[in-house]
Amino acid sequence: MEIKLNLNGRAVTASAAPDTMxxxxxxxxxxxxxKRGYETSNCGLCTVxxxxxxxxxxxxxxxxxxxxxxxxxxxxQAEAEEFASFVANQGADQCGFCNPGFVMNTIALLxxxxxxxxxxxxxxxxxxxxxxxxxxxxxRGIRAYLDSRK
Amino acid sequence: MLRIKEYIxxxxxxxxxxxxxxxxxxxxxxxxxLKMQNRSVNTAIDLQDLGLDKIEENDxxxxxxxxxxxxQLEQHAGLERLTHGAMAEAVxxxxxxxxxxxxxxxxxIYGRFGFSxxxxxxxAMGAKVELYNGGVMSVEAFTHLPREIRDILVAVIVPKxxxxxxxxxxxxxxxxxxxxxxxxxxTDEGVTCAVGARPALAVCVKGLPADAPEETAETVTEQxxxxxxxxxxxxxxxxxxxxxxxxxxxxxxAQEV
Numbered sequence: 001m002e003i004k005l006n007l008n009g010r011a012v013t014a015s016a017a018p019d020t021m022x023x024x025x026x027x028x029x030x031x032x033x034x035k036r037g038y039e040t041s042n043c044g045l046c047t048v049x050x051x052x053x054x055x056x057x058x059x060x061x062x063x064x065x066x067x068x069x070x071x072x073x074x075x076x077q078a079e080a081e082e083f084a085s086f087v088a089n090q091g092a093d094q095c096g097f098c099n100p101g102f103v104m105n106t107i108a109l110l111x112x113x114x115x116x117x118x119x120x121x122x123x124x125x126x127x128x129x130x131x132x133x134x135x136x137x138x139x140r141g142i143r144a145y146l147d148s149r150k
Numbered sequence: 151m152l153r154i155k156e157y158i159x160x161x162x163x164x165x166x167x168x169x170x171x172x173x174x175x176x177x178x179x180x181x182x183x184l185k186m187q188n189r190s191v192n193t194a195i196d197l198q199d200l201g202l203d204k205i206e207e208n209d210x211x212x213x214x215x216x217x218x219x220x221x222q223l224e225q226h227a228g229l230e231r232l233t234h235g236a237m238a239e240a241v242x243x244x245x246x247x248x249x250x251x252x253x254x255x256x257x258x259i260y261g262r263f264g265f266s267x268x269x270x271x272x273x274a275m276g277a278k279v280e281l282y283n284g285g286v287m288s289v290e291a292f293t294h295l296p297r298e299i300r301d302i303l304v305a306v307i308v309p310k311x312x313x314x315x316x317x318x319x320x321x322x323x324x325x326x327x328x329x330x331x332x333x334x335x336x337t338d339e340g341v342t343c344a345v346g347a348r349p350a351l352a353v354c355v356k357g358l359p360a361d362a363p364e365e366t367a368e369t370v371t372e373q374x375x376x377x378x379x380x381x382x383x384x385x386x387x388x389x390x391x392x393x394x395x396x397x398x399x400x401x402x403x404a405q406e407v
Contacts, residue, residue, distance in 0.1 A: 001157065
């Protein structure tokens, strides 16, 4: 079937099988920031924005994205750069595999709540698993970024 | 692995209903549970074009479309006020924001999953479901409907006569499935308590007193049956039930009507 969507600000038309997942469709389109993790809807590695909301591309049919706007980290690099260095400075990007999903969901958090408390950050990012950092360095990085803006 | 031969977005409820009468066809909710299954689907029926993603209200009730996401429920100011925060509490432990942006109320209720947090709360609140063919019935009655009946869940209707409400759940680990869920709700007809993840489907006990939480928790626990699963044993659930019902009643009693 033919799928038309707005991907990272440009119109894309491509064919996909009815059971193609959005993660596979996006990676075929060159969006390799979208990572495959557990594929049990738990880890958040495959997070992308659909119509401005963070979703799991491993659990969404590509067909469901037809007619919608999808952003991956490739399309939001300028927004990510604002805080990514603060996260890196805290050593929070160790193996780095969870980073794209983590960054995408942090962007969603800061769009919705520009000045979150630590508990609000933890709650919003609870769907992003990281097996390296223990989460504290990620929290410190976001906190340092938020404090730098005050 | 999930295999799908055809994907369709019906343009009317009638079209969706006719499609779902065929045994190999499946209506998509958030498809988070469906995706985990090893099965073949002839036609995946996506309701996204039917305008079922809205929460509407009148003087007497909220009407929650089947495609409303758990995240919409979590963030809805009216439901927050009506339930004294129980609505958000019932969904905030469910995996993460990205998951809750996909999971739909229709999928959660129609699946009649034992672990469903929202089913437990809506049952305690006396909510109703609207089925395209089957009409309107209470959530409690819906849980007894034979699963062979193939229908389209159009909306969940939540009455506004809730005076006070509270929600409690126990999980072995954050964002995991619940070991037990518990919701209490006070209306003019008294207090109703629903307990789910027993691990079987939620059931409710009606006509309870609001005072004496300790004794009421004992009464509720004695009336319910529990079972064992990989997450918890029967006796553990029984003991947890007493605690959650008591805590929920105490939290509810602390609210102003």
